[in-house]
Amino acid sequence: MKRMWAKFGPVVTVVIAIFALWYVMAVVMNANWAYDKAERADVDLGFNELVVDTWSQKKPRLPAPHQVAVELWNTTVMKSITSKRSLVFHAWITLSSTLLGFAMGTVLGILLAVGIVHNKAMNLSVMPWVIASQTIPILAIAPMIIVVLNAVGISGLVPKAVISMYLSFFPVVVGMVKGLRAPDAMQMDQMRTWNASKWTTFWALRWPSSVPYLFPSLKIGVAAALVGAIVAELPTGAVRGLGARLLAGSYYGQTIQIWSALLMAAALAAGLVMIIGQIEKVTLRKMGQSQEARR
């Protein structure tokens, strides 16, 4: 019990504090509207009534957590998955393009990293650009890619996936290049002593030693891919997906809808990162290098 508290106590406390702050902020931010209404209805607003009102408005400036929770429950569990009002449906649209883009970005990133490690000219010419491109707000290109691909006749899943790919690809390249170069001179010399071919060196030494570097990059990559998919849904006024829910919510002032879409996106991101974390744990244990051993 004591150990449980030491591990989770601080986190739980912080989370509870955040929720408490959230409720207080909901009162503060929605108070104006509540007073307005009360004045028009000519009633005196006591503190209790104020709190009750600010936590149950229809279009609050800041919805209280339980309002968002109710909306989440109503749009996920209570609606059939195929319904357009179901958040699960929208989340799936976003998730599918995220995953497709993430897969493409990972494959592309690994291939490029292999090329960079094995080819001197490629290392010198491409690597600076890969690093420089990280300082460029790539997300700004998203609307253009969507529109251009639409004009060529490609629409739907693929353009969004392309943006996700673009965002998830850089962390993978950088991480993999580091990982493939991780074997030290001693290990490389050993390979040379055994007269190992480049191919064998790659599969027996470089690839395994890059795995611990690959997973952290994948975690960053998948989070970036999700952001890419959401932003990609904004510019064309898409009607499906979490990004579309955000946009529609902001057009019609449906704050509760925005917050529920936001929490859904957060849950997706957390879930994806956690899944990769689990795969990482299992893989590293099977490879005989637990995370603790590396530290």
Add this chain to the structure above:
Amino acid sequence: MNMYLIGALVFWLAAWALNVWLSNLKPTRLTKLLVPVIFGITLLVIWEWVVRGLEVKAVLLPPPSMIGAAFVNNIPTLWADFVQTFIKGALSGYFIGCGAAFITAIAIDRSPFLQKGLLPVGNFVAALPIIGMAPILVMWFGFGWQSKAAVVVIMVFFPMLVNTVQGMQAQTAMQRDLMRTYAASYPQKLLKLRLPAAAPFIFNGLKISTTLALIGAIVAEFFGSPTVGMGFRISTEVGRLALDMVWAEIVVAAIAGSAFYGVVALLEKATTFWHPSQRGQD
């Protein structure tokens, strides 16, 4: 096959051969600079000639020359957008967000309990699609640059906080013991040991935040903005299919982003020159 395509192919092969030759020479500063520059120029030339050769429509992919022309012809507009989005939105948000995160990190530094609680939460939040907060903040703070700055504040806060808190723990037991031997007070410890030791981490957070700040300011404008600003320009010009202008805006974003990052990296070099990660580089 027409002349442009053949020209592009020949140019590519020639540049590639040149780069292979250069990178097999003894690496000097010049080759290290020259090779990526040649690569970049090659990309531009191939882009230009392939677009001309295949007669790709300008509404799909304008050639670099056209983008350059759009850039030069629209400098006043681009400058106004730059001021609105970068100086007013991104920079003010960046300073407020990073400053707040830094102060928070120092405030919770003396409480291991808060650190243990805030670090996982901060790490979790840093992985979330925070950009989704943009519509809410636009609703709260209006269409002006204030809402963009607010988005930036939220986006940079957590990466900066996590990095600073981690950095504050980056001293060795030996160094801490030395401080105790000197009977150093808390402010002394903070200024002489912990902050300098944390500097590489803090700069890492600052560098990550530069990109996030620009992205936040641009994307927030997709949710509503006055009729000026880089995000606004991109979304409206895309709607009018004036892609040369969109690309010109992206060039501005790229220059601003790289320059911003470069300035922070230079500051890092100037202040943490003693750190192993900075030494050993020429």
